[in-house]
Amino acid sequence: MARSVSMKDVAQLARVSVGTVSNVLNRPSRVSSATRQRVEDAIDKLGWVRNESARQLRAGRSDAVGMIVLDISNPFFADVIRGAEAFCHEQGYLVHIGNSDQVQDRQDDLLRHFEQHRVRGVLLAPISSDLGLCDQLKRRGIPVVLVDRTTSGGFCAVGVDDVEGGRLAVGHLLEQGHRRLAFVGGPGSLAQVRDRRLGGDLALARVADAAAMLVVSTPTLDVASGLAAAGEIAALPDGERPTGVFACNDLVAIGLLQGFVAAGLAIPGDVAIIGYDDIDFAAASAVPLSSVRQPRFELGATAARLLFDEIAAADEQAAHSHSMIRLAPELVGRQSTAAGRAG
Numbered sequence: 396m397a398r399s400v401s402m403k404d405v406a407q408l409a410r411v412s413v414g415t416v417s418n419v420l421n422r423p424s425r426v427s428s429a430t431r432q433r434v435e436d437a438i439d440k441l442g443w444v445r446n447e448s449a450r451q452l453r454a455g456r457s458d459a460v461g462m463i464v465l466d467i468s469n470p471f472f473a474d475v476i477r478g479a480e481a482f483c484h485e486q487g488y489l490v491h492i493g494n495s496d497q498v499q500d501r502q503d504d505l506l507r508h509f510e511q512h513r514v515r516g517v518l519l520a521p522i523s524s525d526l527g528l529c530d531q532l533k534r535r536g537i538p539v540v541l542v543d544r545t546t547s548g549g550f551c552a553v554g555v556d557d558v559e560g561g562r563l564a565v566g567h568l569l570e571q572g573h574r575r576l577a578f579v580g581g582p583g584s585l586a587q588v589r590d591r592r593l594g595g596d597l598a599l600a601r602v603a604d605a606a607a608m609l610v611v612s613t614p615t616l617d618v619a620s621g622l623a624a625a626g627e628i629a630a631l632p633d634g635e636r637p638t639g640v641f642a643c644n645d646l647v648a649i650g651l652l653q654g655f656v657a658a659g660l661a662i663p664g665d666v667a668i669i670g671y672d673d674i675d676f677a678a679a680s681a682v683p684l685s686s687v688r689q690p691r692f693e694l695g696a697t698a699a700r701l702l703f704d705e706i707a708a709a710d711e712q713a714a715h716s717h718s719m720i721r722l723a724p725e726l727v728g729r730q731s732t733a734a735g736r737a738g
Contacts, residue, residue, distance in 0.1 A: 409437040461509035467494035478695025560724035561594020573639030580643020621650020629658035645670035683729035
């Protein structure tokens with residue numbers, strides 16, 4: 396097996412010391428332009444690649460942050476990741492992405508993995524309030540910022556006001572005249588699900604006439620769960636079936652739309668649907684979906700900014716106060732809730 400090229404080989408070809416090669420890589424201002432050019436030419440000729448893992452091991456830290464999301468297949472989280480990556484890139488950092496898939500053990504394994512690889516910090520969309528490993532990382536000098544979370548629990552956090560978002564969604568259905576409603580989504584262990592349902596309940600409590608909201612829980616927040624829930628709702632007698640449905644996210648809403656259409660129900664004539672997140676697919680669906688828009692890119696970028704504020708405070712041994720930032724949702728009305736049959 397051929398021996399791999401080392402920094403020593405680069406130094407010999409460039410006729411400099413290993414220390415000079417290191418300076419060219421890490422402190423180029425200390426090296427003359429002529430010497431720097433010789434070293435760079437030697438690197439190109441030998442095809443040498445720095446062992447970044449070894450360098451980070453010696454330094455005790457990396458130029459990367461870890462990020463864990465609940466469902467990487469959900470376009471909502473793809474946009475949140477884009478926002479975080481954009482900010483981190485400006486700081487010269489990479490982002491390593493992990494997908495917990497809404498499984499606590501998997502989230503914990505990812506946190507341990509990031510700790511072992513000495514990331515500078517972690518952005519976490521948590522599954523539950525169990526943040527014991529996050530406390531452990533914090534004690535070991537790895538700050539954690541909670542993403543898509545509106546309670547901090549001793550950490551910096553940024554989220555969207557989901558109670559207000561739920562109020563907007565159900566309030567919109569009520570304004571269209573719907574009084575038999577349904578809330579579809581789960582699992583209930585997710586704070587976002589609980590808050591959006593709470594907001595819907597608050598909107599219901601404000602109407603004077605009788606209104607009711609059927610709750611259809613789902614194991615996950617995906618299209619398949621929406622399809623299953625649509626079958627359950629469509630099977631109800633015509634006089635009992637909800638005429639307005641609030642889906643906990645747009646993927647569930649898309650599944651509901653597909654299921655209702657397959658069952659022969661018209662959207663919005665028989666059933667109006669509003670989702671949550673306002674992913675691109677919401678506007679592009681067969682019946683454009685009304686939704687509650689979250690500022691997804693801003694959510695990720697803001698979380699990354701909070702993380703680097705905390706990293707900078709630690710590097711400067713300065714005091715740091717945890718911040719809780721709550722962003723505002725926005726109602727986006729489309730064809731799926733246009734005036735139809737209400738009841």
